[in-house]
Amino acid sequence: MxxxxxxxxxxxxxxxxxxxxxxxxxxxxxxxxxxxxxxxxxxxxxxxxxxxxxxxxxxxxxxxxxxxxxxxxxxxxxxxxxxxxxxxxxxxxxxxxRSVVGDTAMAELLGVDRSRVSQRLADRSLYAFTAGDERCFPRWQLVDGKPLSGLKVVLRATDPALHPLTVNHWFTTPNVDLEIDDEPVSPVTWLATGGDPQAAADLADL
Incomplete structure (x- = not known):
């Protein structure tokens, strides 16, 4: 303390x-x-x-x-x-x-070892921010207990120094350049429904 x-x-x-x-x-x-x-x-x-x-x-x-x-x-x-x-x-x-708090909790949710969580963070196929002494994993990056397909491509295009609220807002807010049936969707929805990860990554220069 x-x-x-x-x-x-x-x-x-x-x-x-x-x-x-x-x-x-x-x-x-x-x-x-x-x-x-x-x-x-x-x-x-x-x-x-x-x-x-x-x-x-x-x-x-x-x-x-x-x-x-x-x-x-x-x-x-x-x-x-x-x-x-x-x-x-x-x-x-x-x-x-709305986040999973701690590497141990995230590992249990994914059904992997804690070291695998660290590896995913290192290769940027998972996103986490720090609160106190814990790493916190927003749940929007998970679908049915698994990381979004193509998430690594998009995360690698974002600045790792961005504030977590900025990252959260961008991933969860409809983007006019990402459309499904002529309706703007968020990068999360885009990836979850099979959208091209590179199309979202090209917009991730925040």
Missing amino acids: RYVEARLGIAGPERTKRKGEQALDRLRTVAGRGGTDAALVVALLESAADTAESHRAISALPSAERDLWTSVGARFDKRTRLKNDQRLVDAFGALLA
Whole structure:
């Protein structure tokens, strides 16, 4: 838990410190259970820490630079930032809830050894993101307990540094350049119904 304590940076007034310590006690209880709940709590705490850091960076912008960003539509007011932060936290929590948490759980689902899961991640025939100390595998990449056909071709065309929410949105959102019976479909649906993986890969330069 020292890592989480460091990311939280508990300090300041005594009341704030007490509340932080109480929150950490609750976190220890949840984390001790393991599984999805623990991964979600740690991931959201890390997200909060990252958000706080970005807010400090925004506050440090020179006034002329802030004015320039404002002139092209950027909004730095606290209410807007908090609303956007909440949306991101909610979206990340929803993605985590729709994911298989941990290499062991994924190996059991696929009916393979854990080492095979690591191999698939290395050759990019599976996709995972990290939450806390666990790797999480979005379920959209699985059909009947098996990885989507052609997934490797598409994953290899995507930037591995992309945020998991960006990857999730692209794979699960209808794309006008992928059509079945004149209707746009998502890359996931495209692959699941036998579409050419290269056609999706050509669109994956996000």
